[in-house]
Amino acid sequence: MPPRRRSASGYRDIRQRPNGGFYVEIRSVDLRLSLGTYDTAHEAARAFDAAAWRLGRPRLQMNFPDVHTLQQALDLAPLPRLNSAQDRAEHTALQRRLLVAQEDERVMAEWRRRHPEDVAYEQEYWERRREEDTRRRREERLDRRRRKALACAQADLVNAGGRSFFTEEDVRWFDIWLSTCDDTNDDDDGADDWSD
Numbered sequence: 001m002p003p004r005r006r007s008a009s010g011y012r013d014i015r016q017r018p019n020g021g022f023y024v025e026i027r028s029v030d031l032r033l034s035l036g037t038y039d040t041a042h043e044a045a046r047a048f049d050a051a052a053w054r055l056g057r058p059r060l061q062m063n064f065p066d067v068h069t070l071q072q073a074l075d076l077a078p079l080p081r082l083n084s085a086q087d088r089a090e091h092t093a094l095q096r097r098l099l100v101a102q103e104d105e106r107v108m109a110e111w112r113r114r115h116p117e118d119v120a121y122e123q124e125y126w127e128r129r130r131e132e133d134t135r136r137r138r139e140e141r142l143d144r145r146r147r148k149a150l151a152c153a154q155a156d157l158v159n160a161g162g163r164s165f166f167t168e169e170d171v172r173w174f175d176i177w178l179s180t181c182d183d184t185n186d187d188d189d190g191a192d193d194w195s196d
Contacts, residue, residue: 050077
């Protein structure tokens, strides 16, 4: 059997899981040995090499060619993961949460099927909210532009030798540094973002 090409992780027979972990298994024509999931690709590769040494695989099929003996591979491999009662309890809790989420999705799909008028009303409501938020942001941006223009005009007047109706301690002087950017994401604090 020809050697397998290296995966996206950069190591042989190591695949990244959607949850960010790295799954390791050794495959051949008559053998499929799962070595588990590790936090990093490097740990997974070390575990692969230790198992490959034990199975008598050729060194060309190893991830780290600088390891010359089984003992070196075992010394460098991560310790086996122990599943404690706490690990099992966390896994059970996650499974329950997954079941609840799946049931919620099923119930919501059924509710949408049975009550299309409520779905339409909800979509109209959120569309109105988006329009109101856009209008509010535009009004706030226009107000900032006006305040900034006034402060800049007063500063220009003072720089030209004139007299401003702002006092020296007037907080409106700070309006010179207001952002008048048209990018609404920069203007938002993020709390009222209703976009999909």
